[in-house]
Amino acid sequence: xxxxxxxxxxxxxxxxxxxxxxxxxxxxxxxxxxxxxxxxxxxxxxxxxxxxxxxxxxxxxxxxxxxxxxxxxxxxxxxxxxxxxxxxxxxxxxxxxxxxxxxxxxxxxxxxx
Numbered sequence: 001x002x003x004x005x006x007x008x009x010x011x012x013x014x015x016x017x018x019x020x021x022x023x024x025x026x027x028x029x030x031x032x033x034x035x036x037x038x039x040x041x042x043x044x045x046x047x048x049x050x051x052x053x054x055x056x057x058x059x060x061x062x063x064x065x066x067x068x069x070x071x072x073x074x075x076x077x078x079x080x081x082x083x084x085x086x087x088x089x090x091x092x093x094x095x096x097x098x099x100x101x102x103x104x105x106x107x108x109x110x111x112x113x
Contacts, residue, residue: 001073001102004095006088018070019099028054035083044068051107056081058106059098065107071098 004093013113015023025043030036039052047067052060056079059071073096076082082093098106 001095001098004072004097006095008086008089010085016097018097020069024097029063030062030085032085037082037088046071054082054093056093059103060092062107065103069100071103071106072096073098 002016002019004014005013006014006025006028012026012028013025014028017023018024022045026039026043027041029038029040031038036106037054038094039054040050041085042052047064049064054074056059058063058073059065060074061068061071064081065071070087074081074093076087076093077086082088084092087093088095
């Protein structure tokens with residue numbers, strides 16, 4: 001699990017590198033009226049995703065596990081998830097990239113398979 005360093009800038013471009021050395025491109029925006037952080041665009045190789053709301057979740061990308069060799073997790077100390085512009089900067093919420101192995105462990109834990 002590797003932290004994606006987010007600030008309180010309402011519109012951010014991040015390019016974290018996955019454990020296999022491949023880049024992931026993220027355009028993340030804070031929507032004040034929705035009190036939400038949204039991944040506006042995420043690009044990995046030939047795949048592009050839009051409009052993924054960042055919420056507390058062990059793997060935000062679980063539904064794409066057949067296509068992606070990684071996941072994204074968000075954990076918050078406030079139990080409600082990132083809803084304020086300073087939540088990531090003040091480490092109330094943290095976004096992480098997950099390895100394929102971590103995604104497999106999470107899936108096995110929840111499904112028993």
